[in-house]
Amino acid sequence: MDQFLIEFKRGTLTMAVLSQLRTPQYGYSLLEKLQSHQFPVESGTLYPLLRRLEKQGLCISEWDTSQTRARKYYSLSPLGKTLDLLITE
Amino acid sequence: MIENYITKVVSYLPFKDRKDVSEELEILIMDMCQDDMSDENIINVLKDLGHPRELALDYGEKKGLIGPEYFGRYKELLVLVLKVALPIIFILSFISNAYNTQLITIENQQMATLIANLVYIIIFSLGAVLSAAFSIFAIVTFIFAILERRQETFEIFEYDFNSKTENTKQRSEKSYLLEGIITIIGTIFFLFVIYNPEFPLIGSVENGVFQMNQGIFVAESFASLTPYVLLVVATALIVTAIKIYTRKNSKLLITAEILHSLSALALLIFALLTPNLINPYIINILNHASVANIAQVIPFALLTIPILNIFQQLYYLYKLDK
Numbered sequence: 001m002d003q004f005l006i007e008f009k010r011g012t013l014t015m016a017v018l019s020q021l022r023t024p025q026y027g028y029s030l031l032e033k034l035q036s037h038q039f040p041v042e043s044g045t046l047y048p049l050l051r052r053l054e055k056q057g058l059c060i061s062e063w064d065t066s067q068t069r070a071r072k073y074y075s076l077s078p079l080g081k082t083l084d085l086l087i088t089e
Numbered sequence: 090m091i092e093n094y095i096t097k098v099v100s101y102l103p104f105k106d107r108k109d110v111s112e113e114l115e116i117l118i119m120d121m122c123q124d125d126m127s128d129e130n131i132i133n134v135l136k137d138l139g140h141p142r143e144l145a146l147d148y149g150e151k152k153g154l155i156g157p158e159y160f161g162r163y164k165e166l167l168v169l170v171l172k173v174a175l176p177i178i179f180i181l182s183f184i185s186n187a188y189n190t191q192l193i194t195i196e197n198q199q200m201a202t203l204i205a206n207l208v209y210i211i212i213f214s215l216g217a218v219l220s221a222a223f224s225i226f227a228i229v230t231f232i233f234a235i236l237e238r239r240q241e242t243f244e245i246f247e248y249d250f251n252s253k254t255e256n257t258k259q260r261s262e263k264s265y266l267l268e269g270i271i272t273i274i275g276t277i278f279f280l281f282v283i284y285n286p287e288f289p290l291i292g293s294v295e296n297g298v299f300q301m302n303q304g305i306f307v308a309e310s311f312a313s314l315t316p317y318v319l320l321v322v323a324t325a326l327i328v329t330a331i332k333i334y335t336r337k338n339s340k341l342l343i344t345a346e347i348l349h350s351l352s353a354l355a356l357l358i359f360a361l362l363t364p365n366l367i368n369p370y371i372i373n374i375l376n377h378a379s380v381a382n383i384a385q386v387i388p389f390a391l392l393t394i395p396i397l398n399i400f401q402q403l404y405y406l407y408k409l410d411k
Contacts, residue, residue, distance in 0.1 A: 043121060043137055044147060045147060047113060047114070047117060
């Protein structure tokens with residue numbers, strides 16, 4: 001049962017993250033957004049998840065060095081947008 | 090603290106991911122701290138992120154022979170085993186080759202012949218080291234590949250979230266200072282021996298009475314080595330001065346260490362070529378105490394020390410440039 005719950009949470013988190021990446025987000029802003037929607041997520045879980053989604057081709061990242069502190073922004077890739085649409089239909 | 094934490098996390102990751110992950114983690118930690126950079130807040134933030142190995146496991150993907158869960162331990166164990174085993178193998182192989190080829194029993198060798206034979210022995214010893222390195226690599230990799238497949242879990246040791254880079258630097262500086270002090274003590278002893286080669290350091294039993302009345306060297310033979318000993322002492326003092334003054338590794342220190350080792354190598358070679366250098370009383374004791382010509386093996390064994398030091402310094406030079 002525990003393993004089932006872990007897998008369920010992992011899948012749910014992935015869906016939640018994809019939904020929030022419709023607009024470009026950097027890691028901490030995404031963390032705050034998810035927590036504001038009553039979706040608790042550990043910071044140590046979110047960043048690895050973003051990297052996995054990027055490697056799977058579901059999101060893309062870009063460094064923004066225009067601000068005082070450089071940040072890596074994530075957004076949905078075309079494949080990610082398609083998947084997001086299919087999930088929310 | 091932050092730097093130590095990030096360094097620990099990425100140490101468990103493949104090289105290609107380290108730069109990106111460390112930059113991202115640094116920004117995340119800064120954001121989570123929210124401008125409160127007190128030690129207490131930083132520790133709380135790092136604890137929220139979790140143990141470095143656990144965080145690294147979440148980053149890694151299970152692919153290849155050894156996954157991220159075991160990669161850190163695999164790398165640590167492999168490096169540790171190689172660092173211990175390879176120098177020992179080199180020394181044993183060196184002595185074995187010198188003994189088996191009967192070079193050590195050849196009397197009054199010419200300089201060119203001796204150097205040629207030494208080069209021959211070094212090349213063969215390096216071959217043994219290379220072979221051993223491949224074997225160790227294969228065995229350790231095989232063991233961890235099996236562990237990966239069987240999903241054995243390692244106990245996670247506690248991580249000190251309060252560890253700071255400054256502490257590590259202080260320990261490193263202290264070790265350089267300690268090495269410098271030890272070298273000074275050794276140099277003083279060497280200088281003493283130069284001016285008192287027959288000073289009684291070894292005891293003997295005469296008429297049932299134990300007396301400290303035997304020196305290590307024969308004064309007349311030792312006199313010819315004085316310039317080389319002075320060169321070794323001078324280079325040792327230069328190395329010591331650099332260590333105590335800079336208290337860190339640098340190209341200057343590495344160069345001085347290599348020169349010191351080369352001078353020690355030259356001294357040992359000339360010592361090998363100098364007949365009747367060692368007090369015959371000591372040679373008799375050593376030969377009676379063992380089945381091998383141990384008195385002749387010892388100089389060759391000592392040769393491995395500066396040779397190994399030279400390789401070690403070249404390795405440090407490579408790491409410094411990386």
